[in-house]
Amino acid sequence: MPQTQLEARINTLKQHLKEENDILYEVVESFRELDKIAYKLGFLSQEQSYATRLSWWPMISVLGLYSAGKSTFINHYLGQELQRTGTQAVDDKFTVICYSGDEAVKILPGIALDADPRFPFYQISRDIAEITTKTGQRTDAYLQLKTCSSEQLRGKILIDSPGFDADNQRNSTLHIAQHIIDLSDLVMVFFDARHPEPGAMRDTLTHLVSETIERPDSNKFMYILNQMDITARDDNPEEVVASWQRSLAQAGLTAGRFYRVYSPEVCLPIEDPKTRERIDKKCQADLEEIQNRMKQVGVERAYRVIGILENTAKDIEHHIVPRLRNLVQSWKSQVFWTEMVLGVFIVVLAASWFGMTSISLKVFDLQNPVNLWIFGGVLITVSAFLHLKICKWAANSILKKLQCEKEINEDTREGLMRAFRKNTTSPRALFIGLINEPVGWGNRMHKRIGNILGNVNSYVQKLNDQFTNPSGKATDKPASSPKTEEDAPATVA
Ligand SMILES: Nc1nc2c(ncn2[C@@H]2O[C@H](COP(=O)(O)OP(=O)(O)OP(=O)(O)O)[C@@H](O)[C@H]2O)c(=O)[nH]1
Ligand SMILES: [Mg+2]
Structure with missing residues (x-):
């Protein structure tokens, strides 16, 4: 039997997960069980799956001023010269970097992201499609x-x-950056310590600071002042940091860490x-802190995926099924009362008709079995x-x-409507x-849901074993806690 599009997508997802995280690979199976x-129930259609509704890989985006050192930072983090770097504006496109066991670096066109089940990039590509029709690119x-x-x-x-720069792709870059920010679990905004207050920083400040501080997920932003070594050689670094702090404060960032x-x-x-x-000392501590946060995002996401599995299973049992039960009950009672009223009306109508016309059922000659059958x-x-x-x-009026329910x-509404229709078919x-x-x-x-919830506990246990030191001989400090006041990252005054 040929593979459906969904099956192909899930198989690719499993293939990627197998390379990276065995536990999450098993979690896909549990999602399929929920499917x-x-x-x-009719809540999902055969082309849908819970497994494709979430992004399995946490996204960390590096944004900021051109030549601030974004690509250099990424190369340092990866331990290899993956990205081109240079003193002029180098990168003109967004590069999504994914893990592959294959040593050879593969570069695929942006369109390949559409088919990649690892994250919901279709949202971006749909938007880019809009931009591209406008710009012809x-x-x-x-x-x-x-x-x-x-x-x-x-x-x-x-x-x-x-980098943020006044070039011909500026608007598209800002637009895509906005989407990437929305989808990211961690956003690192890079500034160049050599230019604490130049005009070029205005865009970065507006789009990556002023517009982000009001967001409910504002704690996913990290503001990074890079190239501190140059500043330390040429100027008084404390002064540069203070001037940079003032710029951030003017942009509205009056609290938080950088x-x-x-x-x-x-x-x-x-x-x-x-x-x-x-x-x-300060830079090493900050660098370590940034890297820990990046590591932590991966750990958090693994727990979050399992959390989503647990919530979905509970949601089916505690919300979807009771809601469907209620909808079916309302439908039954609406049908019952309508038929009662209609029945009484017909009986009254028939009785008065028989009374007025003095015709009785006898005219149908129901003694005759053929007539009775007819x-x-x-x-x-x-x-x-x-x-x-x-x-x-009645079903349509409930639908x-x-x-209109707000x-x-x-997704829930669409699912409930589909499931309700399945409950109200003619047979x-x-x-x-x-x-x-x-x-x-x-x-x-009910038992199957119970089994899935049982599996959730064992997945969490396995993750705990993977990410913590169960023997108690912990040597690593928790990822995001600074060690001393002195080492802690600076806070905007
Ligand atoms: N001294 C010093 N140079 C750096 C540092 N980080 C980056 N550079 C240099 O700065 C230049 C720009 O670095 P890139 O990593 O290409 O900067 P980018 O932010 O990726 O630039 P675009 O992609 O063009 O936006 C390169 O020549 C780097 O070698 C740093 O911390 N210290
Ligand atoms: Mg770059």
Whole structure:
């Protein structure tokens, strides 16, 4: 049997996960198990899957001023010269960097991201398609995908971006950057310590600081002042940091942490030993802190994916099924009361008609078995026809109400409507009185959900074993806690 598009997508997802995280590979199976339950309920259609609704890899994006050292930082993090660097503006497109066990770096056009099940990039490509029709350029002019075998990249996706500069792609760059920010789990905004307050920084400040501080997820932003080594050689670094702090404060960032770093591979020597020691210590601590945060994002996401599995399973049992049960009950009672009223009306109408015309049932000669069969047949057919019409009308009126409900999200509404329709098909409507539970729900399904929840516990246990030191001989400090006041990253005054 040929593979459906969904199966192909899930298989690619599993293939990628197998390379990077065995536990999450198993979690896909549990999501598929939930899919089967949702298919039976009619909540998901056969082309849908819970597994493709979430982004499995955390995204870390590196944005900021041109030539600030974004690509150099990424190369340092990966431990290899993956990205081109240079004194002029180098990158003109966004590069999505993913892990691959293959040593050879592969570069794929932006369009390849569309088909990649690792993250919801279709949102970006749809938007880029809009921009490209306006500018006449193709998605590939803005996006590319690179694979890299660095262990640091396992379980996460890095995005290097073109620097903020007044070039002809400026608007598109800002637009795409905005989408990338929305999808990212961590956003690192790079500034160049050599230019604390130039006009070129205005864009960066507006788009990457002023517009982001009000966001509910503003804690995912890290503001990084790079190339501190040069500053330490040429100027008084404390003054540069203070001036940079003022710029950030003017842009609205009056609280929060920022980091001062330089790239160890390309830094220039600082002659004054005292300054060198002071700068080295602070920058090393900040760099370590940044890298820990990046590592932490991968760990958090693994737990979050399992959390989503648990919530989805509970949601089916505690929200979807009860809601469906209620909808079916409302439908049944609407049908019942409509038929009662209609029945009484017909009886009254027939009685008065018989009374007024002094015609009785005798005219049908029901003593004759053939007539009785015909009479009964016609009565049953007409009643069934009317009953089905009433059922359909009642179902439609409930569906209309559901459609107008504002409290539920689009996916849930669509799923509930699909499942409700499955409950109210004509064959079921004929035996409406016998319906107690929504289609596809029963003790067996309850047990299957229970098994999935049981698996959740074992996945969490396995993750704990993977990310912590169960023997108790912990040597690593928790990822994001600074060690001393002195080492802590600077805070904007
Ligand atoms: N001294 C010093 N030079 C750095 C540092 N970081 C980057 N550089 C240099 O700065 C230049 C620009 O670095 P890139 O990494 O290409 O900067 P970018 O932000 O990726 O630039 P675009 O992609 O053009 O936006 C390169 O020549 C780097 O070698 C640093 O911490 N210290
Ligand atoms: Mg670059």
